[in-house]
Each structure stands twice: as structure tokens, then as C-alpha cells.
Amino acid sequence: MKRDKISVVGFMGSGKTTIGLLLANFLNYFFYDLDEYIEKKEGKSIKDIFADYGEEHFRNLESFYLKELIEKHNKIVISTGGGIIKREINRKLLKEKTFVVFLDGSFEVFMNRLEGTEEKDKRPLMSLGKDELYNLWISRKPLYEEVATLKINVDSKTPYQIVREILDFYGKM
Numbered sequence: 001m002k003r004d005k006i007s008v009v010g011f012m013g014s015g016k017t018t019i020g021l022l023l024a025n026f027l028n029y030f031f032y033d034l035d036e037y038i039e040k041k042e043g044k045s046i047k048d049i050f051a052d053y054g055e056e057h058f059r060n061l062e063s064f065y066l067k068e069l070i071e072k073h074n075k076i077v078i079s080t081g082g083g084i085i086k087r088e089i090n091r092k093l094l095k096e097k098t099f100v101v102f103l104d105g106s107f108e109v110f111m112n113r114l115e116g117t118e119e120k121d122k123r124p125l126m127s128l129g130k131d132e133l134y135n136l137w138i139s140r141k142p143l144y145e146e147v148a149t150l151k152i153n154v155d156s157k158t159p160y161q162i163v164r165e166i167l168d169f170y171g172k173m
């Protein structure tokens with residue numbers, strides 16, 4: 001059961017959406033990006049959800065829709081939002097029900113990859129100062145590690161190389 005559900009976790013800009021989609025295509029699994037799923041289900045952008053109802057409300061939606069996706073589907077890849085590991089209930093669910101890929105790497109690389117992309121403006125937390133964002137990454141890193149079935153360093157690797165590594169490991173499980 002657990003093998004049929006893959007989740008991708010990591011900080012903003014680590015490549016969750018890119019890698020998750022490519023991985024799903026290789027495996028012929030369904031693909032869901034949790035951020036996009038929430039926006040579609042709620043008919044509102046994440047930025048507007050944060051602005052109108054606050055982060056706590058967004059976190060409630062995030063937990064609700066994560067559970068819904070995991071319960072509803074098999075043969076699925078879910079790319080999560082960067083803050084999914086904040087809540088213990090999400091970490092427990094991810095660990096118990098999915099094969100979790102943590103996209104690790106350097107903060108500078110993540111920030112450079114987001115620079116100049118549309119994604120940057122879509123993420124309310126990207127308006128935090130660089131020091132605050134860095135501290136957020138440092139405080140979250142152990143939580144990503146706690147849930148990870150597989151940790152991959154994504155610095156200086158193409159998306160194809162990363163997916164190949166995941167598939168190599170996944171095939172051996």
C-alpha cells in the first residue's frame with residue numbers, strides 16, 4: 001500500500017513540483033501538487049487565503065486536503081507545500097501512508113531557482129527577509145529529515161538525474 005503513494009517534501013524552490021510531475025510521468029502515476037489542489041478546491045489563490053483568513057486557516061486546509069488525497073488515491077505522487085511538515089499530524093500521515101522523498105540541498109540554490117519565477121510571487125512566505133527565510137529553512141530541515149524515506153541532494157543535478165536516483169532506490173525497496 002505504502003509503495004503506491006509517493007510524497008515529495010522540501011523547502012520552497014527545492015523542486016517539489018518539477019520532480020513530482022516528472023516522477024509521476026515515469027511511473028505512470030497520478031500527479032497532484034497540493035498547493036495547486038488547495039487553490040482549485042477553494043477557488044482562491046494561496047496568497048489570498050493567507051491574506052483573507054491567515055496562515056492557521058491555510059494550515060487547516062492543507063491538512064484536510066493532504067488526508068483527502070492520500071485516502072482517495074493509489075498510484076499517486078503528491079508534491080506537498082514547503083510547510084507541510086509543521087504539523088505533527090501531517091508528518092505522521094506522510095510517514096505511515098507514503099514513501100516520502102525529501103529534496104535536500106542548499107538554501108542559496110533554492111533561492112536562486114525561485115528568483116525571477118512566477119512561483120516566487122505566489123508564495124506569501126517569500127516576502128520574508130532573507131535571514132528569516134534562512135532561519136525557517138534551518139528550523140524545518142530536521143522535520144523534513146524526520147519524515148523522509150529517501151533524502152536526495154538536488155544541488156547541481158538535473159531533474160532527470162534526480163528522478164533517476166529516486167527510481168533506482170524505489171525499485172530496490
Ligand SMILES: Nc1ncnc2c1ncn2[C@@H]1O[C@H](COP(=O)(O)OP(=O)(O)OP(=O)(O)O)[C@@H](O)[C@H]1O
Nearest residue numbers: 011012013014015016017018082113119157158159
Ligand atoms: N534540479 C533542478 N535544476 C535546475 N532547475 C530546477 C531544478 N528543479 C527545479 N528547478 C527550477 O526551479 C524552480 C523551482 O522549482 P519548483 O517550482 O519545482 O519548486 P517547488 O519546490 O515546487 O517550489 P514551491 O515550494 O515554491 O512550490 C523552477 O523554475 C524549476 O524549473
Ligand SMILES: O=C(O)C1=C[C@@H](O)[C@@H](O)[C@H](O)C1
Nearest residue numbers: 035046081082083123124125
Ligand atoms: O513553506 C511554506 O510554508 C509554504 C510553501 C508553499 O508551498 C505554500 O504551501 C505556502 O505558501 C506555504
Ligand SMILES: [Mg+2]
Nearest residue numbers: 016017033035
Ligand atoms: Mg511547487
